[in-house]
Amino acid sequence: MRTQEVQHPARVVPLAFLIAILIGTAVLMLPVAHAQATGAPWIVALFTAVSAVCVTGLVTVDTGTYWSPFGQWVILVLFQIGGFGMMTAATLLGLMVNRSLRLRTRLTMQAETHTLGLGDVTSVAKLVFVVTLVVELLVALALIFRLRSAYALPWPDAVWSGVFHAISAFNNAGFSIHADGLVRYASDAFILSPIMLAIVIGGLGLPVLHDLRNKLGDPHHWSVHTKLTLLGSAVLLVGGALILLVFEWANPRTLGPMSIADKVLSAVFASVSARTAGFNAIDIGGLTHESLGLHYLLMFIGGGSAGTAGGVKVGTAMILMLLVIAEIRGRMDTEAFGRRISQSSQRQAITVLVLGSAVVVLGTVFVLHTTDIATDKVIFEVISAFGTVGLSTGITADLPASAQLMLALLMYIGRVGTITLAASLALGEHRMPYRYPEEHPVVG
């Protein structure tokens, strides 16, 4: 029992990420990875490795000029491994939990539903591999074609930029080889659209992609998880874009000078990107206070479970919302689409919310204690790190080392998952053969 506990897959994931980060740090410290061939300081290499493996995209140095082509390749490989690894691992963990639940459910003779009917380990990895390859290839081709035809980039530059940004987009990594992100393409729908597509597909998560691939024309048989994630994503995407349009319409530092079509394009892109991808086509530092506040929310929620997205996840937010609705309406069950949400799912959702909030609050207070930077910018950077978003108001590079290490820790916690991490640190399960009598404490 003891040895089994140690080898439990939920404990393997935090360890695997840690090893990838350490290897990445070591490689990035090699002189060959640095543009000046002098070898990067350990804190720069560590921060970059964490940011890449955790597909965040926060940087303390400019990716395109600080690192050599080799260094940029290393970063690319790190975020591809990070994205692929998490997508596979999270799906497998989900499958395991689900299988044991399904078994238990069958024994108690209740209804059975297939959230994930994905088969075994190999086929999950295969599916992730195929989806990754196909999406990245198509998006890279689209970007290369556009960069050649509209910007007349030389072939090597176009290919490198196309491949880098396609992989970065699908993995929701948010790394760009340009210091200003994608601001130079802010009005180019032929660049931004393929990138948005890659972001959204990667960010929906494998359970949703699996349902879409196998039962695209049969929405009635989609799992509740798929329906919740798609509905929530659509609401957040459209709602976020509309609110940003309202808040930024006349802001001279962002949407103000743009044509109406460009305003809409930029708002949609910002809304898509805020929920974890982290590319910016407008200047984040120029956003109004209220748009920053909206970003807090979008970045904290993030994308779909078991995908390349971060945050507490759309499914979690939807379950919490359904729970609140049920409580307000006085319903006994939390329901969605003709199913009731299991107690264990609800309790997980709450745990994710509470732990996530606690991490953000503690991280914010810690960083505030190390600097004199305005609170709204610190909150932004902390949520961006925790949500593995990578958007920045521009303060990260100037933070003291202790604050940068805190951001690195937040990226790691955010990516590995608060529950996974907490569970793997906990002292292990204490099963008891009895239950305590029930009590109804006062609430609110």
Place this chain on the structure above:
Amino acid sequence: MRTQEVQHPARVVPLAFLIAILIGTAVLMLPVAHAQATGAPWIVALFTAVSAVCVTGLVTVDTGTYWSPFGQWVILVLFQIGGFGMMTAATLLGLMVNRSLRLRTRLTMQAETHTLGLGDVTSVAKLVFVVTLVVELLVALALIFRLRSAYALPWPDAVWSGVFHAISAFNNAGFSIHADGLVRYASDAFILSPIMLAIVIGGLGLPVLHDLRNKLGDPHHWSVHTKLTLLGSAVLLVGGALILLVFEWANPRTLGPMSIADKVLSAVFASVSARTAGFNAIDIGGLTHESLGLHYLLMFIGGGSAGTAGGVKVGTAMILMLLVIAEIRGRMDTEAFGRRISQSSQRQAITVLVLGSAVVVLGTVFVLHTTDIATDKVIFEVISAFGTVGLSTGITADLPASAQLMLALLMYIGRVGTITLAASLALGEHRMPYRYPEEHPVVG
């Protein structure tokens, strides 16, 4: 069934508070309430009435100089009614819920525990009345004695100040007749201690006071609610004071110039006061960013249920923490002190947290949209209003009318309670004779 729904007591509370606010506004608009006898503008009168009835203490004008003695009496009566009304109403609502739960529990033959064994409506009101009168009287006497002996105030001034601040403290109202709050008494333990005592007793809530009165020497038979509230309050009080000491120790605008004894006194008082009372003995505008962040948390959590305190309540926070611990440790039940917390209590706690967070986020974004004030100050004011705390960084008086009305709305929502309000606005319960099949969506 229809008529019964309309008259449900949970719907009476929001209405009663609304009526008290409207009457208070009308009276405060009378010329006799105004120091210059010209009649206050409606927005000033409304904001003050809401702040008083909802025992918050946020003000747009200086209580001691803007209002006439009559006006100050009106404010005193309003927050006494608000505190007494909420304490009684919340206890009665809790009793009802508990009684129906207990009945249900008995029918299903599970264990029975007495959270509230308070008897009928009259005896609840009587208990609230006695506790209120005794505490307010003793604290007022202590304050008057000190103001006479140490400050040589004339009798009328000493009595008025003592009575006003005693009632304000017990009701966690936070109103003061001094423009700078209690800064002038920042190093006087004989003034601050009785006030802290009144704050804490009023803020624990009636269920806790009832347990303490009837079973003071028998902690084993305290309800889980009492144990959770006392433990949580102690941890927040001590922890808050310690963290404030660390963050403010050398701050020249707050604790920096004080002696060590005064630093400790001020930190303890600030920690007690932040969780809903809203008196300030140090300058809130001079706090460090990280101390403001700590205040967000303390103000949001607030005090005990069914008392004069606001916030989401200590009991709620404790239940959520226990739930998270249970989830991390892989326990089936959420447990505390040898009892398991009922599913319904857990679901209520989550609802309070989610609705409270949503209200704070929406309120913040709204106020940010109306002004150019720094985000950290806006968040502070919004949480202070929602938690009916009344501490201020000093921005409230300068906010545009729309933002002031939003703060008034937040005070009302915070005081009446998100769940009570949401439930009374909901379309009524739809009971269905069947349950949907269960599903386990992916989380996190």
